[in-house]
Amino acid sequence: MSPLLLSEITVTGLYRCLDVAGDGDDALRLKRLGICAGRKIEVLRAGDPMVLNVLGTQVGVSRLAAALVTVEPVTATTAATQDNSAKPGESAEGANHG
Amino acid sequence: MVDVLKKTATVVLVGNPNTGKTTLFNRLTGLRAKTANYPGITVDVRKGTIQLKGGPADLVDLPGMYSLNTASPEEQLAREVLLGEIPDTARPDAVVLVLDATQLERNLMLASEILDLKLPTIVVINLIDAAAALNIKIEPEKLAAELKCPVVLVSARKSSGLNELCNTIDSVLTQKLPLLLEQHTSCTMGCSGCTFSARFDWAEKVCNSTVERPLQTGCKVAKLDRLLTHPVIGVIAFLTVMLAVFYLIFSLASIPMDLVDGGFTQLGEFVGQLIPESVPNPALWFAGTASLSMLVFLASYWAAEIRWSLKNGLIAAAVSVFVATLPIDDFRSLLVDGVIGGIGGVLVFLPQICILFFFISLLEDTGYMARAAFVMERLMRFVGLPGKAFVPMLSAHACAIPGIMAARVIENWRDRLVTILVLPLLTCSARLPVYSMITALLFSDSPVKAAAVFVAAYVLGIAAALFSAWCLKKTILKGDTVPLVIELPAYRRPSFSGAFAIVVERAVNFVGTAGTAILLISVILWALATYPKMPESALPQNVAEQVATLRSEALLAGDPDSVLAEADRMVAQEALAYSCAGRVGRLLEPVFAPLGFDWKINVGVITSFAAREVVVSTLAIVYGIGEDAAEDKATLVETLRRQKRPDGSPVFTTATGMSLLVFFVLAMQCLPTQAVTKRETGSWKWAIFQLVYMTAMAYVAALITYQVISRS
Numbered sequence: 001m002s003p004l005l006l007s008e009i010t011v012t013g014l015y016r017c018l019d020v021a022g023d024g025d026d027a028l029r030l031k032r033l034g035i036c037a038g039r040k041i042e043v044l045r046a047g048d049p050m051v052l053n054v055l056g057t058q059v060g061v062s063r064l065a066a067a068l069v070t071v072e073p074v075t076a077t078t079a080a081t082q083d084n085s086a087k088p089g090e091s092a093e094g095a096n097h098g
Numbered sequence: 099m100v101d102v103l104k105k106t107a108t109v110v111l112v113g114n115p116n117t118g119k120t121t122l123f124n125r126l127t128g129l130r131a132k133t134a135n136y137p138g139i140t141v142d143v144r145k146g147t148i149q150l151k152g153g154p155a156d157l158v159d160l161p162g163m164y165s166l167n168t169a170s171p172e173e174q175l176a177r178e179v180l181l182g183e184i185p186d187t188a189r190p191d192a193v194v195l196v197l198d199a200t201q202l203e204r205n206l207m208l209a210s211e212i213l214d215l216k217l218p219t220i221v222v223i224n225l226i227d228a229a230a231a232l233n234i235k236i237e238p239e240k241l242a243a244e245l246k247c248p249v250v251l252v253s254a255r256k257s258s259g260l261n262e263l264c265n266t267i268d269s270v271l272t273q274k275l276p277l278l279l280e281q282h283t284s285c286t287m288g289c290s291g292c293t294f295s296a297r298f299d300w301a302e303k304v305c306n307s308t309v310e311r312p313l314q315t316g317c318k319v320a321k322l323d324r325l326l327t328h329p330v331i332g333v334i335a336f337l338t339v340m341l342a343v344f345y346l347i348f349s350l351a352s353i354p355m356d357l358v359d360g361g362f363t364q365l366g367e368f369v370g371q372l373i374p375e376s377v378p379n380p381a382l383w384f385a386g387t388a389s390l391s392m393l394v395f396l397a398s399y400w401a402a403e404i405r406w407s408l409k410n411g412l413i414a415a416a417v418s419v420f421v422a423t424l425p426i427d428d429f430r431s432l433l434v435d436g437v438i439g440g441i442g443g444v445l446v447f448l449p450q451i452c453i454l455f456f457f458i459s460l461l462e463d464t465g466y467m468a469r470a471a472f473v474m475e476r477l478m479r480f481v482g483l484p485g486k487a488f489v490p491m492l493s494a495h496a497c498a499i500p501g502i503m504a505a506r507v508i509e510n511w512r513d514r515l516v517t518i519l520v521l522p523l524l525t526c527s528a529r530l531p532v533y534s535m536i537t538a539l540l541f542s543d544s545p546v547k548a549a550a551v552f553v554a555a556y557v558l559g560i561a562a563a564l565f566s567a568w569c570l571k572k573t574i575l576k577g578d579t580v581p582l583v584i585e586l587p588a589y590r591r592p593s594f595s596g597a598f599a600i601v602v603e604r605a606v607n608f609v610g611t612a613g614t615a616i617l618l619i620s621v622i623l624w625a626l627a628t629y630p631k632m633p634e635s636a637l638p639q640n641v642a643e644q645v646a647t648l649r650s651e652a653l654l655a656g657d658p659d660s661v662l663a664e665a666d667r668m669v670a671q672e673a674l675a676y677s678c679a680g681r682v683g684r685l686l687e688p689v690f691a692p693l694g695f696d697w698k699i700n701v702g703v704i705t706s707f708a709a710r711e712v713v714v715s716t717l718a719i720v721y722g723i724g725e726d727a728a729e730d731k732a733t734l735v736e737t738l739r740r741q742k743r744p745d746g747s748p749v750f751t752t753a754t755g756m757s758l759l760v761f762f763v764l765a766m767q768c769l770p771t772q773a774v775t776k777r778e779t780g781s782w783k784w785a786i787f788q789l790v791y792m793t794a795m796a797y798v799a800a801l802i803t804y805q806v807i808s809r810s
Contacts, residue, residue, distance in 0.1 A: 025169060029583040031294040032165040034204055038295050049475050049582050051327055055204040055298075058586035060327070060472040062479075065581035 006069035015071040107155040113196030115162030116587040118224045122254035123159040140780040141175040150268040166211045170509035193219045199229035206301035227253040235310040332473035354449035362442025366434040373430045391418035402614035440620025463592035482571035487517045494524040498771045510580040523563040540755040612770035619708040632676035694754035694804040708769040757804035764796035
């Protein structure tokens with residue numbers, strides 16, 4: 001899969017962050033919230049500003065900031081190979097929230 | 099460190115925003131917190147005391163932070179406290195690190211930074227009840243072993259685990275626990291790339307080995323959330339919420355406002371009657387009034403946190419002696435009109451301010467405010483401000499003061515400053531009496547026109563604020579737009595007691611800073627409008643004759659009181675003209691003449707310098723209908739309409755009225771706001787800048803208005 005900028009994404013879904021450009025304040029503010037190389041990012045709403053799910057929390061990001069972030073889509077196969085640290089609770093998916 | 103409990107130990111609370119840190123603080127200190135400042139820093143922190151077995155300790159609630167790599171003045175303060183970079187302040191004796199049980203992986207990023215500091219640290223896992231509801235299971239022993247420091251599970255909201263937390267803090271302070279943290283090695287050791295990546299990897303590893311959690315969490319309100327963050331529906335929803343809040347503010351606040359207003363009027367009358375007509379015993383009188391004045395100084399210094407120094411003590415003593423030697427009539431007037439009237443004028447807006455704070459705090463607690471900032475981002479971007487600036491701007495439509503305080507949510511200092519500087523342009527409730535006087539004066543025959551002008555005044559305020567913000571961002575506060583990166587926290591039930599605590603704290607804060615300043619300025623303005631006293635002989639010939647006639651008629655008239663009151667009003671009118679304020683009004687005539695103001699309106703502009711609504715009662719006095727009649731709009735408007743210039747043309751033409759309206763929409767004319775601006779920006783520089791640019795803009799706009807309308 002070819003890398004692309006987070007700001008160019010129009011399709012919701014799961015992505016993996018490859019890089020956050022620069023070390024200015026804007027990059028810092030992204031990284032502090034978990035938008036940082038290696039993390040998985042779920043795009044919940046595309047557009048400007050966009051809504052992401054990072055580490056279980058929703059984060060609102062404007063296009064200007066999203067342009068700093070390089071991502072690649074996570075497909076079912078790449079997710080299985082790359083995300084080998086499968087969590088113990090994952091099998092319990094759907095068992096919560098009555 | 100052994101005698102750490104002999105002096106009071108300092109424990110700091112640290113954590114991400116939205117971790118329930120403040121609720122925990124309130125539980126531990128029992129709502130007896132005080133707002134405190136570190137020397138030279140404008141950011142507020144809350145301080146309280148916790149009772150431990152080894153004795154009391156100071157607990158400081160540091161501002162929420164995402165990382166030691168800071169992005170706001172608040173986070174910077176928290177960082178400096180933790181690193182011991184604050185002058186004359188020791189490093190904290192213990193750190194209580196609050197983590198959100200439902201967001202442990204994210205929160206562990208900050209934990210990894212804090213643990214690297216190797217301060218005595220206790221990790222508190224809060225919101226453990228919420229985590230249990232989401233089937234998240236945390237093993238505290240394993241976590242403690244990983245983090246190499248004590249871990250306590252609490253639910254601040256349900257008050258569970260707090261005793262254990264206090265005991266653990268006590269053990270750490272008295273060094274009963276071995277300092278395992280010495281063995282902690284930073285996860286960024288030997289890491290050359292992005293330290294955040296290393297920390298998040300570590301957080302993920304720790305989380306995987308200590309926490310059992312389902313993969314997906316928190317989708318209960320996902321549908322609602324999709325609507326609230328929708329670009330169009332979200333904005334409509336937000337405006338609806340804020341309109342409802344405003345409706346509540348204005349409807350709920352009217353009762354306490356009337357009570358405050360009536361209470362201070364009655365208090366003034368009561369005190370006025372209490373003071374005898376003549377001094378019974380000069381020595382006793384001197385001692386009594388001097389000590390009363392000293393008492394006022396004592397209270398003001400305490401409220402404004404001014405230290406007693408030789409200079410300040412001498413000022414207080416000198417003023418007190420002077421006050422004690424005032425003639426008794428002047429003393430009565432000073433006490434009733436200057437002091438009591440001045441304090442009442444500030445406190446009357448307190449109910450609105452409190453109710454606004456209460457609702458904003460509740461909305462913030464629920465997690466909704468972050469969504470509001472999110473949806474407003476795109477609209478606010480046009481003027482170069484962040485979406486978060488919208489809530490302060492809406493608040494300022496009730497009163498600029500809570501708006502300026504609410505600007506603290508804006509992380510970027512430059513954006514925050516721009517917002518603070520333009521907020522007083524928005525139409526606050528103190529302007530409404532002025533607007534309604536002028537619209538009644540000009541358009542009493544056409545309610546539609548009156549309403550249109552009212553709306554236009556609001557729009558002018560908003561347009562001026564946005565335009566000024568845009569200009570400031572382009573010129574003196576130039577800087578790149580700070581793009582939005584905001585956590586949208588999970589929705590939570592708000593805490594009413596927490597909101598109440600914030601209201602009390604901010605109200606005390608407001609009365610302390612603004613109250614003292616307005617007391618000072620209202621006494622000064624009182625003096626300007628009273629001195630120099632007009633001797634009977636200085637009364638103009640024709641007025642003196644009229645007054646004498648009225649007084650002699652009073653003896654025969656059926657209603658002598660009203661006739662005498664008429665005479666008194668005429669004297670008061672001349673006395674104001676004779677006073678400093680009157681003279682300055684005449685002096686400023688050439689300055690304000692191009693705006694269509696006569697010297698009497700100038701007097702109104704001067705006396706309303708501290709509080710704009712005062713212009714209504716000043717115009718009532720200066721046009722000779724008496725202060726009490728200002729309440730009765732019909733009389734006031736009738737009298738104003740009859741006013742003639744020396745050449746016989748009416749004073750209040752449409753051009754003059756509109757020019758006065760525009761002037762009051764745009765001019766600063768509010769000292770409490772200036773005091774709060776000074777407090778929030780840390781220097782008088784910005785407060786003065788605000789005064790100068792707003793007054794200049796008001797002058798120019800009023801000038802254009804008058805010249806255009808009077809020529810058309």
